[in-house]
Amino acid sequence: MSQDLINPARVDFVTLRLFCAVAQTGSITKGAERCNLALSAASRRISDFEVASRAVLMERTAQGIRLTPAGHVALQHAMRLFQGFELFSNELSEYSSGSRGHVRLWANMSALVEFLPSALERFLHLYPETRVEVEEQLSGDIVRALVEGVADVGIFVEGAPTHGLDVRPFRTDRLVVLCSKAHPLAAVEDTDFRSCLSYDFVGLNRGSSLLNTIAGAAHDIGFPLRLRVQVRSFDAMTEMIASNLGIGVLPLGACYRKLEPMGLKAVRLVDAWAERQLLIATSATRPLSGSATLLVEHLGKPAD
Structure with missing residues (x-):
């Protein structure tokens, strides 16, 4: 690394902010006030900054502080650093806030x-x-x-x-019995689950909470659940039910758009567990x- 490069460890954001404030106000005293620093501390920081920069950045005149050509270059880069830090801070804030x-x-x-x-x-x-x-x-x-x-x-x-x-x-979702319009259950608007257990069922694969629910309800009633077909999705269930391969228990929201197009009927379950x-x-x-x-x-x- 070239020995002429500035060591970043010798320049901090407090000093850069002070340098910008002095350049903008034309006064070390006013710059120190803007940055809430004592005048002696501010003067020492400016002096150390010039030493680290290996250049004269400011000229002291009777009218105040005036930037040298090197000082103007330093000011431009200091402003870019602050803009980058502000962007950095804003983006991290967005992550912490969740946006x-x-x-x-x-x-x-x-x-x-x-x-x-x-x-x-x-x-x-x-x-x-x-x-x-x-x-x-x-x-x-x-x-x-x-x-x-x-x-x-x-x-x-x-x-x-x-x-x-x-x-x-x-x-909260509402479970219904889905059947083909050609199925005997299509003649009623609501039913209890016991009345459904004499028919074949289309159900989801093992492990699904819905299959566990209806299997548990059948066990509590004391009737076997006649699972004829098991599939992996609600879409597959509706296809099988529309082909009259059995009836199925589904959330109403998962099937109501398909009732008319697929010739299906949703029959309300009156059992308390049907509201989940x-x-x-x-x-x-x-x-x-x-x-x-x-x-x-x-x-x-x-x-x-």
Whole structure:
């Protein structure tokens, strides 16, 4: 490294700010006042700055301080440094406040299909510099991911273990029995789950909270659940049900747009468990980033 270069360790932002203030006011006294420094300390800083710069930066005249050509160059660079530092500070502030950042959101299928698209659209309109990475997962996997720090925010159905988590309500979804309009159940507007158990079912794969719910309800009633087809998504369920391969239990919000186009009927379930509470959860031990905090607050607001 050239011996003529200024050692950055000998120049600090207090001195640079003082130098700019003296240059702008034309007075060391006024510059010191602007920077809340004693006059003696300010004079020493200016002198040390000139020594570090290996150049005369200011001329003392009867009218005050006047910059030399080297001083004008120093002032331009000092101003650029302050502008860069201000940008640096503002951008870090955006991350700490949450207007920028990255959030890992894991949600179960019901939340992802019914509620999150519109909620995330509004959030990202407010905070376009925030990236939300969304994954569909089973409720039990979401809980583990939150505890282990793999996910920042999780949404799942009430009933999953929540030890080690901070939890708040998200939305309520209503389960219905979906059937083809050619199915006998299509003749009624509502029914209890017991009356459905004489028919074949289309269900989700093992591990889903919805399958666990209806399997548990069938067990409590004392009737077997006749699962004829198991699939991985609500879309696949509706296709199978439309082909009259069985009936299925789905959230109303996940299927109501498909009722008329696919010749389906949604029959209201009167059982108390058919109204489910979805929860927002975060780790109780890991602090949230600013962007994750903003997302949780946004999702926790009542739907319009």
